[in-house]
Amino acid sequence: xxxxxxxxxxxxxxxxxxxxxxxxxxxxxxxxxxxxxxxxxxxxxxxxxxxxxxxxxxxxxxxxxxxxxxxxxxxxxxxxxxxxxxxxxxxxxxxxxxxxxxxxxxxxxxxxxxxxxxxxxxxxxxxxxxxxxxxxxxxxxxxxxxxxxxxxxxxxxxxxxxxxxxxxxxxxxxxxxxxxxxxxxxxxxxxxxxxxxxxxxxxxxxxxxxxxxxxxxxx
Amino acid sequence: xxxxxxxxxxxxxxxxxxxxxxxxxxxxxxxxxxxxxxxxxxxxxxxxxxxxxxxxxxxxxxxxxxxxxxxxxxxxxxxxxxxxxxxxxxxxxxxxxxxxxxxxxxxxxxxxxxxxxxxxxxxxxxxxxxxxxxxxxxxxxxxxxxxxxxxxxxxxxxxxxxxxxxxxxxxxxxxxxxxxxxxxxxxxxxxxxxxxxxxxxxxxxxxxxxxxxxxxxxxxxxxxxxxxxxxxxxxxxxxxxxxxxxxxxxxxxxxxxxxxxxxxxxxxxxxxxxxxxxxxxxxxxxxxxx
Amino acid sequence: xxxxxxxxxxxxxxxxxxxxxxxxxxxxxxxxxxxxxxxxxxxxxxxxxxxxxxxxxxxxxxxxxxxxxxxxxxxxxxxxxxxxxxxxxxxxxxxxxxxxxxxxxxxxxxxxxxxxxxxxxxxxxxxxxxxxxxxxxxxxxxxxxxxxxxxxxxxxxxxxxxxxxxxxxxxxxxxxxxxxxxxxxxxxxxxxxxxxxxxxxxxxxxxxxxxxxxxxxxxxxxxxxxxxxxxxxxxxxxxxxxxxxxxxxxxxxxxxxxxxxxxxxxxxxxxxxxxxxxxxxxxxxxxxxxxxxxxxxxxxxxxxxxxxxxxxxxxxxxxxxxxxxxxxxxxxxxxxxxxxx
Numbered sequence: 065x066x067x068x069x070x071x072x073x074x075x076x077x078x079x080x081x082x083x084x085x086x087x088x089x090x091x092x093x094x095x096x097x098x099x100x101x102x103x104x105x106x107x108x109x110x111x112x113x114x115x116x117x118x119x120x121x122x123x124x125x126x127x128x129x130x131x132x133x134x135x136x137x138x139x140x141x142x143x144x145x146x147x148x149x150x151x152x153x154x155x156x157x158x159x160x161x162x163x164x165x166x167x168x169x170x171x172x173x174x175x176x177x178x179x180x181x182x183x184x185x186x187x188x189x190x191x192x193x194x195x196x197x198x199x200x201x202x203x204x205x206x207x208x209x210x211x212x213x214x215x216x217x218x219x220x221x222x223x224x225x226x227x228x229x230x231x232x233x234x235x236x237x238x239x240x241x242x243x244x245x246x247x248x249x250x251x252x253x254x255x256x257x258x259x260x261x262x263x264x265x266x267x268x269x270x271x272x273x274x275x276x277x278x279x280x281x282x283x
Numbered sequence: 284x285x286x287x288x289x290x291x292x293x294x295x296x297x298x299x300x301x302x303x304x305x306x307x308x309x310x311x312x313x314x315x316x317x318x319x320x321x322x323x324x325x326x327x328x329x330x331x332x333x334x335x336x337x338x339x340x341x342x343x344x345x346x347x348x349x350x351x352x353x354x355x356x357x358x359x360x361x362x363x364x365x366x367x368x369x370x371x372x373x374x375x376x377x378x379x380x381x382x383x384x385x386x387x388x389x390x391x392x393x394x395x396x397x398x399x400x401x402x403x404x405x406x407x408x409x410x411x412x413x414x415x416x417x418x419x420x421x422x423x424x425x426x427x428x429x430x431x432x433x434x435x436x437x438x439x440x441x442x443x444x445x446x447x448x449x450x451x452x453x454x455x456x457x458x459x460x461x462x463x464x465x466x467x468x469x470x471x472x473x474x475x476x477x478x479x480x481x482x483x484x485x486x487x488x489x490x491x492x493x494x495x496x497x498x499x500x501x502x503x504x505x506x507x508x509x510x511x512x513x514x515x516x517x518x519x520x521x522x523x524x525x526x527x528x529x530x531x532x533x534x535x536x537x538x539x540x541x542x543x544x545x546x547x548x549x550x551x552x553x554x555x556x557x558x559x560x561x562x563x564x565x566x567x568x569x570x571x572x573x
Numbered sequence: 574x575x576x577x578x579x580x581x582x583x584x585x586x587x588x589x590x591x592x593x594x595x596x597x598x599x600x601x602x603x604x605x606x607x608x609x610x611x612x613x614x615x616x617x618x619x620x621x622x623x624x625x626x627x628x629x630x631x632x633x634x635x636x637x638x639x640x641x642x643x644x645x646x647x648x649x650x651x652x653x654x655x656x657x658x659x660x661x662x663x664x665x666x667x668x669x670x671x672x673x674x675x676x677x678x679x680x681x682x683x684x685x686x687x688x689x690x691x692x693x694x695x696x697x698x699x700x701x702x703x704x705x706x707x708x709x710x711x712x713x714x715x716x717x718x719x720x721x722x723x724x725x726x727x728x729x730x731x732x733x734x735x736x737x738x739x740x741x742x743x744x745x746x747x748x749x750x751x752x753x754x755x756x757x758x759x760x761x762x763x764x765x766x767x768x769x770x771x772x773x774x775x776x777x778x779x780x781x782x783x784x785x786x787x788x789x790x791x792x793x794x795x796x797x798x799x800x801x802x803x804x805x806x807x808x809x810x811x812x813x814x815x816x817x818x819x820x821x822x823x824x825x826x827x828x829x830x831x832x833x834x835x836x837x838x839x840x841x842x843x844x845x846x847x848x849x850x851x852x853x854x855x856x857x858x859x860x861x862x863x864x865x866x867x868x869x870x871x872x873x874x875x876x877x878x879x880x881x882x883x884x885x886x887x888x889x890x891x892x893x894x895x896x897x898x899x900x901x902x903x904x905x906x907x908x909x910x911x912x913x914x
Binding site for chain 3 (some may be wrong): 352374376
């Protein structure tokens with residue numbers, strides 16, 4: 065078992081966002097989380113990746129309790145968040161962005177190998193290597209966000225709405241590459257708004273509704 | 284012609300030191316979005332420490348004192364961030380809170396210096412004595428050394444920010460804090476380090492400027508205001524902008540001192556500030572964004 | 574009874590209590606300290622309006638205070654204008670000065686406002702010292718600012734009972750205007766909305782810049798009014814009012830009281846004015862001490878004294894948070910059989 069979440073509660077101030085979410089993701093799985101906007105999908109991913117505090121419940125990754133660990137602590141364990149707003153370093157080049165993905169010592173050792181992998185997965189990024197990240201198109205920025213995640217020597221990637229702002233054709237390409245990443249043995253928890261988009265690609269689906277895992281979405 | 288060249292040299296060396304000092308303010312704002320009102324008072328505190336090391340307590344050469352001060356000031360800056368700034372970060376109104384706290388801290392330092400050293404001004408020995416003749420132009424060795432040292436410090440900082448892993452991490456934090464956390468950068472360390480580096484830069488500026496301007500408990504506010512005008516002119520948080528702005532304003536100041544009188548400098552700085560705010564509030568290279 | 578009504582009744586009760594207490598105090602030193610308290614209440618309430626409620630980082634508060642004091646003193650000394658007219662006119666001048674400060678910087682981001690207003694604060698003493706030709710009295714300031722006279726009643730520095738009532742009335746009117754008319758009125762709601770969410774405020778059709786300008790000007794006028802009273806009370810006005818001591822005092826007042834937390838700022842004004850008098854013995858260590866208080870209070874009590882009250886409530890509340898375990902439905906996550914790892 066890769067990730068196991070039990071009865072997770074998250075608040076923004078006094079606002080109760082996640083009301084006891086439980087789910088498990090198997091090692092090597094490509095799991096999907098779907099649900100409408102504002103129902104807590106992103107919050108779930110951010111909580112897993114240490115970007116929002118957890119009020120109650122437990123999260124374990126490969127048997128280790130990870131509640132309360134900071135985002136850098138989690139990156140060091142291979143848990144990487146790829147955000148819907150991509151949080152790239154706009155004033156730095158594509159290459160600098162990728163190299164910052166390999167900031168921690170564990171990832172730095174594998175940087176050369178991972179950079180080759182990223183460039184073979186997204187040749188477009190190699191072409192734009194010297195361009196500032198802020199000047200990339202939406203699709204290229206998404207590639208860079210995923211590429212930067214891979215550079216962190218990720219073992220578990222939480223990917224938040226990669227289709228956001230992309231044309232349908234591009235979305236499909238992006239999801240293809242996410243499947244390719246998964247095929248390399250990286251466990252993925254993928255958030256999307258609609259089931260149709262990811263139904264044929266994921267091994268398991270969880271639907272989230274008003275902060276709860278709501279229904280059997282796909283069987 | 285000769286006079287023009289002398290003004291040019293004095294303006295450049297003045298600008299270079301202002302650049303060192305203003306970069307500290309800009310660096311802290313860039314990484315942590317904190318406006319450090321105590322920057323001028325930290326500068327003065329560093330000047331007093333330098334005085335203690337060279338005349339008041341020990342009699343070290345100024346150059347050696349500077350080497351001693353670097354680690355001391357770095358730790359001081361880190362300590363200030365840990366003790367005064369960090370506890371305020373979680374609060375909803377942290378912006379107001381940090382302004383009040385750094386301003387309060389500035390007054391603590393000022394009054395501590397007043398209690399310890401008294402209200403009379405003291406002076407710091409220059410790094411080198413004598414003059415230097417470059418053809419028909421005669422400049423003081425101090426302003427030549429000042430220019431060289433300040434340029435070296437600025438260049439070293441640029442290299443650090445662009446070519447070292449931690450320097451890149453600092454730039455990453457200033458561009459996107461969440462993005463930085465997502466790649467594993469410990470943002471708190473970057474904040475602390477930027478305060479440390481900022482204190483060191485203030486100290487270098489203090490050692491270079493204090494032989495010219497006197498050391499007094501409230502003497503940090505004039506350089507602080509100048510640094511602020513430079514930072515606004517260059518664009519809040521932009522290191523490149525600071526570079527240009529500092530040299531431009533250093534030259535402007537040298538011309539004002541030579542053509543009008545020294546008492547006109549602050550009003551002119553103020554006028555520049557007003558003009559920049561009205562005409563181009565984002566500064567030369569600044570960008571908006573939180 | 575609503576919170577607003579309670580606040581109004583509490584306010585009236587406090588003013589009445591102060592009015593009745595005056596003759597019972599008798600001691601002229603205590604009356605003097607109370608007069609100072611009332612004047613600082615005016616200044617800090619006006620500052621709270623801008624800093625606390627409108628969220629504008631204004632560090633030129635003492636500069637505006639000084640402008641009010643100087644304007645009134647210079648009018649009374651230079652033109653022989655009766656102080657009764659000079660004081661309100663000084664308030665208008667201070668308001669105009671506030672407007673002049675606000676015009677270039679209020680469109681900009683908060684940090685610029687903070688630095689710009691603070692630059693004004695730092696620049697003013699030099700201006701006053703150099704302005705001897707215009708009647709500022711240079712470094713030694715204005716001496717012999719005449720007392721306020723209303724009919725036969727002369728409010729000289731030694732007329733403590735008279736000043737007590739005058740300052741109490743002025744403070745009461747200022748506080749009423751700021752907290753009950755402005756903060757709780759239409760304007761107030763507009764800028765509290767602005768502070769909390771600019772997008773929301775814009776959707777209500779609130780023009781941010783104009784609202785902030787009006788507020789800043791009003792706050793400056795009230796502050797200038799306080800400064801003018803101060804000048805006529807102590808009879809002198811020097812650039813030293815812009816020194817560390819007063820600046821630190823108003824900062825401690827506001828941070829102890831808590832920004833935007835009526836009546837915190839008022840409470841802070843009393844506490845600090847009295848505390849400062851008690852600390853006179855400490856000499857030059859007093860300012861060091863005041864600076865340290867600012868830092869400590871901001872760190873330990875970010876919302877001022879009201880934290881001491883609410884912290885206990887919060888601790889109690891935190892224990893009682895019920896996490897509705899019963900609501901959690903059974904998890905029915907699906908497995909995609911066609912696509913297993």
